[in-house]
Amino acid sequence: MGRDLSALFDPVSVAVVGASDDPAKYGHAIAAQALRANGRRPVHLVNRRGGTVLGHTAAAGLSAIGEPVDLAVISVPAAGFEDAVEEALHCGARAIVAITAGFAETGDAGRARQRAVAERVRAAGAVMVGPNCLGIADNTTDLFLASDTFDPGGVALLSQSGNLALELQLRFRPHGLGFSRFVSLGNQADVTLVDLLADCARHEGTRAIAVYAEDFADGRAFAEAAADAGKPVVLLTGGRGDASARSAQSHTGALTTSADVVTAACRDAGVELVATPRELTVVLAASQGARRAAGRRVAVLTDGGGHGVVAADAVEAAGLTVPELRRPTQDHLRRALWEQSAVANPVDLAGMGEQNPGSYADTVSALLAAEEVDAVLMTGYFGGYAAADGGLGGGGTALADGEQEAARLIAARHQAGAKPLVVQSMYPGSPSCRTLAAAGIPVFGATEDAARALAATAPAASPAAVHTGVTPLPHPDAPLREAGYLPTRRALEAAGLAFPAAREIHGEAELLAVTEEFGGPYVLKALHLLHKSDAGGVALGLAGPGELRAAFREMHARLGASSYSVEAMADLSDGIELIVGVHQDPRFGPVAMVGLGGVLAEALRDVAFALAPVSAERALRLLRGLRTAALLDGVRGRPAVDVSAAAAAVETITAFAAAHPEIAEIEVNPLLVRPDGVLALDSRAVLA
Structure with a gap:
């Protein structure tokens, strides 16, 4: 249910502590606003000097009111704030609006004072907005406790x-x-x-x-x-x-x-x-x-070619489409309009609106009814015929009357349907446009605003942009104590992520023993380096024991690492390299990233983000939303890769990271996705 804030928005009574006759003080503005609703509930003004404030008797303190106070607005100097809060709680306040400043925003000492006050308020079973706020208002309960109306x-x-x-x-x-x-x-x-x-x-x-x-x-x-x-x-x-x-x-x-x-x-x-x-x-x-529009297809209607072209560009810039209308719709429009009208999309009345304003209504109706149209944008001069400030109709001619009637017809046909209609007009304040607005049709003076409004009503542009909700965080697992390559890899393997065979070695003797366990080709990695490739700490495609030994001697002479990992070399020929990582954000917690990986991850930056953990279904949408998603389905003779296995791997990695809040950053790069499954080829983690 959440916290009970009823005393904050619909209190039984209100007291303004620090009410003042001095217009320079915030307590003056708050008191004046609070008194606007004096008939709804008792409003008490408190000033330490007593007397009157704004012509009303002021109590010298909350205790002097003589009855309980449900909500107290406190606008006093910081030095007296704690005492005012204490008195409010003593007088039964269930809610406090703290205008007073000088707390967490001033540094550690102020933060400590603020924390102590908040703990006292909660201990009393009350709620507090602020401190350092500018007030609240609730028009549904006639509560006016801010300086403005x-x-x-x-x-x-x-x-x-x-x-x-x-x-x-x-x-x-x-x-x-x-x-x-x-x-x-x-x-x-x-x-x-x-x-x-x-x-x-x-x-x-x-x-x-x-x-x-x-x-x-x-x-x-x-x-x-x-x-x-x-x-x-x-x-x-x-x-x-x-x-x-x-x-x-x-x-x-x-x-x-x-x-x-x-x-x-x-x-x-x-x-x-x-x-x-x-x-x-x-x-x-x-x-x-x-x-809400069912899709992202927009029909543009205008009575001037220029407005139609500009509007179509704005619609497409907003991520929507302006498709050519189908033949039946075009034929219907040709019968309704005159010969010079354009009917493909944008639909241009080409001056017919001046001869017959009703043509706007007829065309809007046809476009809203068209199966290939999800929303309509009417743009340009409509509104100008009935405008009194420069329009052709001058506010009182037969043309103006015709436009007003057209506006009423458009409003009626819009209300009878379910598709969004948005209007951009050179005269957004005209009587005709006000008629449209009164019927719930958004009217704007700027074309880009009308296009943005339509985008707000449209479904997601790509699978990655679909609203999926926020997956709850799992209970934390036992924390990792080491974040090196092998400990991280072992932890991910235990979570269900597949890696090639690997062994840690410290010298040539162990190196040669590994070649008896599994065959080549091999990969040699110097351990305890965060970015191994950048440091020259990775050697790939080592065909047999001889090449492996030579690579080890060269790498050890150059880097002198304390240990190395010898791994089976995965077949990269039919695979796609992805990057999957999780970054611990201080405000939003674990945030997942998926994208095209390997050594070009940062250069290409073809990545998508989501709050972790990420389900396999969500991961599939993210992968399908990448710019390079076509690679996953095979291009230029290459086979399609196992995208479902990649999505499952994303779920495994992000669930693991979400269960380990001690990990500041973790990534698997590359995650090799092949036609027959996935292999994690490298991983790294950084502890917080």
Whole structure:
């Protein structure tokens, strides 16, 4: 069920501690907002001087109120914060909104104070948002405890930025979007983003959840909560650069950036990841109608060739397709439109809209009905005939009236179907476009926004991009004590991964004894080197004992390793080399990487990521999503390889890594996939 946050969002009573008449103080803004809902529940203002605040009697302390307080907003100097919390708990507070700053964000001493306060709150059975937050609001319960007013609607915003909330408010309005809830996350000393996400998922007044987060803390728990939300979750986050890969000691670590991890977590959890407040707004506008396209095929409708070409390019840039319409659809459109209209896709009315605005409605209806179309983008001038600010109709002509009627017909036909329809207009605020928007049809002024909105309604572009959920972590196994090549290899073999025969040797006598156990060709590896190939510590294709001995003498003279591994040389002729690795991310836990491997792993960077452990079914999707996936099925006379065996090996490796949190990085490279199975040819691990 998650934590009970009912006292936070629908308290019996509220007290604002630090309420003030001074407009420069945050307690002034909070108090003014809180009083807006004074009829819903008692609102008490507390100022240590007593008197009046904003024309209302102020108590000198919470205890002076004379009745229990369910939720206390604390906006006092940091020096008095602990005392204010203690008094609030003494007065029965079940929830605290801590505006006061000066804690974990200031260093170790502040972090220790913050931890102690959070422990005290939890011990009392209460909950606390903050400290260092900007307040909360819930339009569904008339709870206004932030400095600004938020338009009501169905979006819950959980944000580490207050100014971002103000920008989103402005961007939401043209699309009829508003807020069910707003929570400024602050330092998350007690109530976390995950707690709030889970509560908003249960909240009937919330239809979609928007998140702005710079630090996830427990990113894996966030992904799990988002996957279980049952509502659209849209994430805007920063800091997705590649700094985390700089100190990596394996190919896996070097190839895994923070952006890769966040993207993989969002994909697995079904979260829409966006880069800007504008894109966040576009995706939320697209989710309003809860329509999902069955495929990625888009029909573009315009009344001007230029808009159609630009829109088609934008649609394809968003990862969608603009296929040529089938003959029956084209024939139907030719009968409905005039001779100069283009009907292949994009469909261009070629000026017919000015003669008969109803042609827009007729064409939209035909395109929504076409089997080869999954969604429709109408772009260009529609809206201009009825616009009062420069459109042809001037807001009052027969042409304007015709466009308005066309808008009503489009809205009706859209509502009768199930396919998404998105509109881009030069006049998005016109009466006709407002009619469309009121019917749940997203309307945008920018073509790229309309294309992005359609992409948000479409299914995954590739098997690797399919939302699969987050697999729970297994119980930890007994930790590895050594991370050398042979201990790691033995542990993986015990987990079920196949390797060629191998023996550890320390000198020539042992070397020759190995040749009596199994025949050549051989591989010789110098042990205790992380990147053996880079150091010249691997010799391949040694035909017999003589070549093996010569390679050993040369390598030992050059490297002087304490021991070596002699291994049976695998047949590489019909195989594909993959890389499979797991990197322990501090926020999201184990993250798996699969891709084309061997010595070119970093150069080609044809890799895919997922939260580990990865099931064989999921691994198969990741492998099929690689750019070079065609190699797996055989090209230029080469046979297809056993992709199912490769997927099973990925499951084995990632399950092993997930059960060993002490491993910071582990990889098998190359994992040789042949027509008849797989062999792990090399492995490495780095302990945390």
